[in-house]
Amino acid sequence: MSKNLEHQFSMLVREVRKEFVGNGPKEISTRFVGNWAISEMKGNLTNVEKFMISSEQGKQMVHEARTKMVKQIYKKAEVVNKFEALMGAKVLRMFSDINIDEDIAMTVFVFEQSIESKGK
Incomplete structure (x- = not known):
């Protein structure tokens, strides 16, 4: 059951990234530890971003844009509500x-309560 909930969480992360960034990660895995859901994503960059990172300035621009954009996405109430509904717990913060x-x-x-046992 835990793997199923972790998979559902990963798919929600992918869905949100696809909706707001334009593409989702190629690979994603999520693990629940205490009150944390940790999602690791591989294959995030678009072809344009891959071209841009050939210079140091381009790397900085892509990194800044990606980190700021993602933080803004997870401030949206409609996005936070989806994660809270899936987990049955309030999201306190996100890194x-x-x-x-x-x-x-x-x-x-970071959720308000332990989510690790939700799938066990």
């Missing part, structure tokens, strides 16, 4: 970053 060179992003959702 996100991307490693441009490896094309790996991590997002950590």
Whole structure:
């Protein structure tokens, strides 16, 4: 059951990224630890972004745009409500970053209560 809920969470992350960024990650995995949902995403960059990161300035621009954009997405009430409905718990905060060179992003959702046992 836990893997199923983690999978549903991953699919929701992909759906949100696709809706607001234009494409979702190629691979995504989510793990629940205490009151955290940790999503690791590989294959996030668009073809234009891949072209841009050939310069140091381009890397900085893509990194800044990606991190700021994602943080703005998760401030939207309609997005937060989807995650809270799925998990049955309130989202307190979210942390996100991307490693441009490896094309790996991590997002950590912090819930008001433990979610680890929800799927067990």
